[in-house]
Amino acid sequence: MSSELEIIKDPGVPAHIHRQADLDPKAEQKAERQVAILFALSSLGTLLFIYSYTFLSEDLFIFFPILGTTNAKQLFLGLGLAFALFFIGAGAIHWAKTLMPDEEVIAMRHEMRSEDEDRRELIKTAKQGAAAAALGRRSLIKRSLGLSLGLVGLSPLLLLRDLGPLPGKKLETTSWKTGTRLVTDPGDRPIKPSDLEVGAVAQVLPAIKEGGHRALSDIGKDAVLLIRLRQEEFQLDPERLAMTYQGIIAFSKICSHMGCAVALYEQTTKHLLCPCHQSTFDVTRAAKVIFGPSARPLPQLAITVDDEGYLVAQSPFNEPVGPSYWERNSQ
Amino acid sequence: MTARERVAGTVANYVDERTGAAKWMKKNLNKVFPDHWSFLLGEIALYSFIILLLSGTFLTFWFDPSQREVVYEGSYEPLNGIEMSAAYASTLHISFEVRGGLLMRQIHHWAALLFMVAIVVHLLRVYFTGAFRKPREFNWIIGVGLLTLGIVEGFLGYSLPDDLLSGTGVRIAQAIIQALPVVGSYLSFFAFGGEFPGEAFIPRIYTVHVLLLPGIFLALITVHLMLVWYQKHTQYPGPGRTEKNVVGYPLFPVYMAKAGGFFFIVFGVTAFLSAVASINPVWLYGPYTPGQVSAGSQPDWYMGWLDGLVRMAPPIETHAFGHTISWNILIPGLIIPGIMFTGLALYPFIESWISGDKREHHILDRPRNVPNRTALGAMALTFTIVALLNGGNDIIATTFNLTINQMMWFSRIGILVLPPIAFVVTKRLCLSLQRADRDLVLHGRETGTLMRMPSGEFVEIHEPISAEKAWTLTQHEQPVPLELEDTDARGVRRPGAIKNKLRNRMSRAHAVAVPKVNAQDLKEIEHH
Numbered sequence: 001m002s003s004e005l006e007i008i009k010d011p012g013v014p015a016h017i018h019r020q021a022d023l024d025p026k027a028e029q030k031a032e033r034q035v036a037i038l039f040a041l042s043s044l045g046t047l048l049f050i051y052s053y054t055f056l057s058e059d060l061f062i063f064f065p066i067l068g069t070t071n072a073k074q075l076f077l078g079l080g081l082a083f084a085l086f087f088i089g090a091g092a093i094h095w096a097k098t099l100m101p102d103e104e105v106i107a108m109r110h111e112m113r114s115e116d117e118d119r120r121e122l123i124k125t126a127k128q129g130a131a132a133a134a135l136g137r138r139s140l141i142k143r144s145l146g147l148s149l150g151l152v153g154l155s156p157l158l159l160l161r162d163l164g165p166l167p168g169k170k171l172e173t174t175s176w177k178t179g180t181r182l183v184t185d186p187g188d189r190p191i192k193p194s195d196l197e198v199g200a201v202a203q204v205l206p207a208i209k210e211g212g213h214r215a216l217s218d219i220g221k222d223a224v225l226l227i228r229l230r231q232e233e234f235q236l237d238p239e240r241l242a243m244t245y246q247g248i249i250a251f252s253k254i255c256s257h258m259g260c261a262v263a264l265y266e267q268t269t270k271h272l273l274c275p276c277h278q279s280t281f282d283v284t285r286a287a288k289v290i291f292g293p294s295a296r297p298l299p300q301l302a303i304t305v306d307d308e309g310y311l312v313a314q315s316p317f318n319e320p321v322g323p324s325y326w327e328r329n330s331q
Numbered sequence: 332m333t334a335r336e337r338v339a340g341t342v343a344n345y346v347d348e349r350t351g352a353a354k355w356m357k358k359n360l361n362k363v364f365p366d367h368w369s370f371l372l373g374e375i376a377l378y379s380f381i382i383l384l385l386s387g388t389f390l391t392f393w394f395d396p397s398q399r400e401v402v403y404e405g406s407y408e409p410l411n412g413i414e415m416s417a418a419y420a421s422t423l424h425i426s427f428e429v430r431g432g433l434l435m436r437q438i439h440h441w442a443a444l445l446f447m448v449a450i451v452v453h454l455l456r457v458y459f460t461g462a463f464r465k466p467r468e469f470n471w472i473i474g475v476g477l478l479t480l481g482i483v484e485g486f487l488g489y490s491l492p493d494d495l496l497s498g499t500g501v502r503i504a505q506a507i508i509q510a511l512p513v514v515g516s517y518l519s520f521f522a523f524g525g526e527f528p529g530e531a532f533i534p535r536i537y538t539v540h541v542l543l544l545p546g547i548f549l550a551l552i553t554v555h556l557m558l559v560w561y562q563k564h565t566q567y568p569g570p571g572r573t574e575k576n577v578v579g580y581p582l583f584p585v586y587m588a589k590a591g592g593f594f595f596i597v598f599g600v601t602a603f604l605s606a607v608a609s610i611n612p613v614w615l616y617g618p619y620t621p622g623q624v625s626a627g628s629q630p631d632w633y634m635g636w637l638d639g640l641v642r643m644a645p646p647i648e649t650h651a652f653g654h655t656i657s658w659n660i661l662i663p664g665l666i667i668p669g670i671m672f673t674g675l676a677l678y679p680f681i682e683s684w685i686s687g688d689k690r691e692h693h694i695l696d697r698p699r700n701v702p703n704r705t706a707l708g709a710m711a712l713t714f715t716i717v718a719l720l721n722g723g724n725d726i727i728a729t730t731f732n733l734t735i736n737q738m739m740w741f742s743r744i745g746i747l748v749l750p751p752i753a754f755v756v757t758k759r760l761c762l763s764l765q766r767a768d769r770d771l772v773l774h775g776r777e778t779g780t781l782m783r784m785p786s787g788e789f790v791e792i793h794e795p796i797s798a799e800k801a802w803t804l805t806q807h808e809q810p811v812p813l814e815l816e817d818t819d820a821r822g823v824r825r826p827g828a829i830k831n832k833l834r835n836r837m838s839r840a841h842a843v844a845v846p847k848v849n850a851q852d853l854k855e856i857e858h859h
Binding site for chain 1 (some may be wrong): 361362363406430431433434437466499502503505506507509510511512513514515516517519520521522523524525526527528529531562563570571572573574575576577578579580581584585588589591592593594595596597598599600602603605606607619620621622623624625626627628638641642643644645646647648650651653654655656657659660663691693724725735736739772798799801802805806848849850851853
């Protein structure tokens, strides 16, 4: 064991080496001047800041190498502030390093532990206090206090109840109903199958009545992607194929993983990709997950056309859209 | 006595007669602080926090924390006439119409990034030098708490502008809440006042971001600093430095000037970054709507590792009895981070249990002298870095012409394989460095001068190292493994024998070391 062996001796704190400014009055004056120059540079920074704030035009753009074209006002405001602050710091530190005493001093530590006597006194005081309150004997008080302390925490919890409504069926339902028209987003125009060429993609929402307003929370469930492929490219079972119309297939745009918009479509591979976590869905196989963390395909919306030839929903989504949750029946 | 001295005396007298502070002040103005660059890391975190308070207060004067829909009519042409939340519109107003507003937004965001960097690097310094050991365990736990709150505070902060990127981040946070078994959808509806995104979220997180969390931060930082003050700072080993003393500069005036000056430097550098390097240009992203997203959506770096874990999770969900459990969200989003932060918080206690060391420590360890701890740190760091890389897998893939699949498989395999490799390699490295120290003390420094012996042999001249250096390299204690007996004196198996066996094993692993040079070794070598 190392403790039995004699260790190498501690030579102690090395002797202090004086700085130039400690010995030479000239060097001292030079250091003083340097500090003053640094502080003066800070003042120049503030002047630059004031000038930029007051006189520089908002739409002046200048070119700087590396930075590219930048807004002059933003740049010089920032630089002015940066210099103003930085040089105060630089001056103060230079002052401390060159002119303030640089001799290391030694202070002693004390152990965190209190003196034994203090600790004994504390225990005695605590015991006396406990004896005076006599909690040990007054079990009725102890229990009733315990009960009320336990219960009092319920009130603030209960007060949080009105933060929001209960979920009810809201996570399972969307605005899509049988016969709801598909309209473009943005633009709110109804779509005919002929509007979509093979290979085209469109983002659609359910039509709303004239002058109506869509809440973001509705868009968060209703957003749908339309993709048109050649009929023979699909590898769908008959039930799923019946949900398409003339090669147009509709999927919820809300990712089945964490609810981002599945916004990237690769035309050559016919894959939909969510840019958040890269879950990848194969459009030809009913948005089956072929890569990434999502565990479920994107819900498919059954579509057809109405009497006027516009695309409409055949029926609502037959499963909840968006990310999973405890009550979701995914079987 | 000069007039100035008389005034100082009068003021000091006035204050002391009302507070009795003279004794306390006298003692504390002479308080000694050891000097080392790595002790500035915590200071950077503190100063960024002050910058955050100042710039954040400025932003609140114009920011409108509301999801009320407005139509934008401002000086940023591309978004004119577009519907957006008041929060987003007021962020544009701060950026384009309030003079210096954009600068302050940039300073606030840069300071937040710097705050988190400083906290993490400070944590690494504390970890690798063993500064968390008794009596500083409380401060370690407070630090872990500050780190955790910092991540939350940063996330809430960049969510406030309600732009397309931040809204996407909020959507992901909502999906994590919603994925909680049993209570998930209820909690989500309470948090958002109904369905996502609703109109309640921004005002609510605003209160949390500007009042609740900063208040907790202030309280925790105060306690953190008071403990540093009271327990006195740790110091690196060196000549004259012992467990019983602290060697450094007095608070007044040297340390005050340096620390005060350093605040201005940190602020200046933050302002410089904000002037030249634009981050989070929210006007380019557009307002949030759940039906859109921009490619390459990235969280800020301190959330990136979490996102990276979520991205690499295998697609596992349990569907049973009409319920769904999303393991692909719960494991990377809650369970792994939970284990990591709990382990981090408990580490001081785990190490002291393994080593059996219950003494106070004020001299820092050189990381090589505690190979097991250093290797464990390297392992955890490797895990986090792989996760962080995967958080940017799309950006990395497009930058280096890789496929996203290659990136993902690298991460999925790498996160399991690389950390253990990092452990073994780091441990070996530490032992090699110990051996190098031993050689240096025994044989001295290589001078690079070759000498030809009369026999024709060439030898390099070694020069003995200074006594100070020799002390620094050999002052550490070498741990001794625990020897817990399986059986007591009468041969009866003691309770917890398996636990003791495990503890013995870990303790032996912890105590692996190259024997350090002692005085006898040196004497022996002198005889050669």
